[in-house]
Structure formats: structure tokens, C-alpha cells
Amino acid sequence: MGWDRPILTDSGGFQVFSLAKLRKIQENGVRFQSHIDGSTHFLTPELSIQIQQSLGSDIMMSLDECPALPSDKETIKKSLDLTTLWEQRSLDAIGHNDSLFSIIQGGTYHDLRRESLDRILDIEHRRSAGKGFAGHAIGGLSVGEPNEVMYEVVNEIEPFIPKDKPRYLMGVGTPEDLVTCIDLGIDMFDCVMPTRNARNGHLFTRCGDIKIKQARYHEDFLPVDDTCSCYTCKNFSRAYLRHLFQSGEILASILNTIHNLHYYLTLLGECRKNISEGNFAAFKKEFFKLRGMGNE
Numbered sequence: 064m065g066w067d068r069p070i071l072t073d074s075g076g077f078q079v080f081s082l083a084k085l086r087k088i089q090e091n092g093v094r095f096q097s098h099i100d101g102s103t104h105f106l107t108p109e110l111s112i113q114i115q116q117s118l119g120s121d122i123m124m125s126l127d128e129c130p131a132l133p134s135d136k137e138t139i140k141k142s143l144d145l146t147t148l149w150e151q152r153s154l155d156a157i158g159h160n161d162s163l164f165s166i167i168q169g170g171t172y173h174d175l176r177r178e179s180l181d182r183i184l185d186i187e188h189r190r191s192a193g194k195g196f197a198g199h200a201i202g203g204l205s206v207g208e209p210n211e212v213m214y215e216v217v218n219e220i221e222p223f224i225p226k227d228k229p230r231y232l233m234g235v236g237t238p239e240d241l242v243t244c245i246d247l248g249i250d251m252f253d254c255v256m257p258t259r260n261a262r263n264g265h266l267f268t269r270c271g272d273i274k275i276k277q278a279r280y281h282e283d284f285l286p287v288d289d290t291c292s293c294y295t296c297k298n299f300s301r302a303y304l305r306h307l308f309q310s311g312e313i314l315a316s317i318l319n320t321i322h323n324l325h326y327y328l329t330l331l332g333e334c335r336k337n338i339s340e341g342n343f344a345a346f347k348k349e350f351f352k353l354r355g356m357g358n359e
């Protein structure tokens with residue numbers, strides 16, 4: 064892969080549950096059929112750790128079961144029991160740990176989220192200092208539930224997650240989700256949104272989003288965002304990007320991806336700067352005001 068910077072890997076749990084056509088969950092692990100070639104695999108917590116270690120991962124995730132939402136409480140509770148067992152085995156498999164994160168599950172039930180976290184902290188308490196999890200993730204959200212429900216789950220559980228370790232909200236989200244959840248105390252995110260939306264011609268800017276295929280950009284010779292310092296904005300117009308997208312050129316995906324990743328990295332950099340300067344509340348207000356101006 065040739066990547067000499069930090070690597071974060073997921074356990075494969077979410078991928079099995081979201082992509083595999085056939086899967087069978089057993090206490091020991093999950094048997095599933097590859098969506099690529101139909102071959103059968105059996106993924107256990109131990110195998111997931113082994114794979115992540117082989118990849119040279121710096122931040123690894125415990126294997127978890129990711130139930131679909133909405134699910135009834137009994138289903139979520141059963142899933143939570145299995146995930147807790149797998150987290151314990153993941154921690155056992157890794158030995159000396161400075162890289163494995165736990166994943167808090169529990170769907171949209173606040174009491175089950177608390178139970179999940181309490182049991183994770185209990186696993187840690189039964190070990191010597193420094194051998195617990197390196198950080199704590201909130202999983203099983205951003206799977207189709209309304210935004211407000213997601214914010215509420217984060218808001219309810221966040222005060223109980225230890226503050227001396229990174230807190231990671233998995234699979235989130237839009238620029239608005241990020242700024243809102245940072246305000247709620249989240250430190251880390253991951254999401255396909257900047258890259259997948261780029262490939263679909265959806266560009267993020269300070270003043271709202273741009274769907275580059277729209278006819279209004281046909282003769283628009285401005286950059287995507289004239290305050291953006293990325294390679295795409297420095298060198299190409301909206302009209303040219305629209306032409307590339309409409310022609311099905313791979314370069315459209317590349318240039319759009321460069322811009323969207325730059326936008327996300329800049330946004331998060333601004334969040335960090337404003338937090339350290341004590342200006343986050345004002346920054347958040349201005350962010351929402353500008354984004355609401357909209358290009359759509």
C-alpha cells in the first residue's frame with residue numbers, strides 16, 4: 064500500500080453486515096459469503112485482530128455486531144451481549160494494547176447504550192492499568208435513523224465516556240453532523256461522504272453544497288469555492304468540472320475528491336483552532352449561518 068502515515072482499520076463487522084449477501088452469526092464468529100467472488104469466510108474476533116495487525120494498523124477496532132435500525136429492544140440486547148463478548152476476546156487477543164478501541168452499541172435505547180459502556184469499562188477494570196482500550200467508539204449509528212435521533216443518542220451517552228481517551232463516532236457524517244457532534248464532545252469521525260459524494264458530483268463549500276451537474280454551472284467560470292486553497296480550486300472552473308463530470312471522465316472524480324477532502328480537513332482544522340482559542344460557540348454559529356446560504 065505504501066502509506067507511511069497513520070492507519071485506522073475497522074474490524075470488518077460493519078462491512079460483513081452491510082455488504083455480505085449471506086451471513087450466519089454464531090457465538091464464535093460470523094460466517095459470510097464475499098460480495099466480490101462468493102467465497103465463504105469465517106471471521107472471529109481473533110482473526111480480525113490478526114488481519115488488522117498484519118495491515119500495520121495504528122488504530123484498530125474490536126469485532127462487533129452491527130444490528131440494523133430500527134430493531135426491537137430484545138434484538139439489540141442480544142446483539143449487545145455478543146458484541147461485549149467479542150470485545151473482551153479482541154482485547155485478550157491483542158496482548159499489549161495501545162491501539163484497540165472498544166465499540167459502544169445499544170441502538171437507540173439509552174439504557175442499553177449505558178449497559179454497553181458499563182460492561183466495556185468493567186472489562187477494563189479487571190485488567191492492570193494501561194491494558195484497557197485505547198479509546199472508545201460509538202457504533203451502530205448513521206445507519207438510516209433520523210439525525211435528531213443520532214444527536215440524542217450521542218448527547219445521552221457522551222457524559223459517561225471517559226474523557227482521558229479519544230471518543231470516536233463511527234460512520235459520521237455531513238459537515239453539519241461533524242460540527243454538531245464535536246460540540247457534543249466527539250473527537251474522531253470516519254465517513255465515505257467526502258469521497259463518495261465527490262464521485263457523484265456533490266461538492267462541499269463554506270456557503271453550502273454544489274451539485275456540479277446542474278445546468279447553472281455550464282458557463283460558470285468561478286472556482287468551486289474562491290476561498291479554498293486546494294489544487295482543484297486553484298486551477299479549474301466549475302464549468303470545466305461540470306464538463307468533466309457530464310463526459311464521465313475519471314478526472315472529475317479525482318478533482319472533486321481533492322476538493323472535498325481539502326474542505327473536510329480544513330473544517331476540522333478550524334474546529335481544533337477555535338476550540339483551543341475558546342471560540343467554538345461563535346465559530347459554530349457562523350458555520351451554520353454560512354452553510355445555510357446555500358447554492359442549491
Ligand SMILES: [Zn+2]
Pocket residue numbers: 287288291292293294295296297321322323325
Ligand atoms: Zn477546493
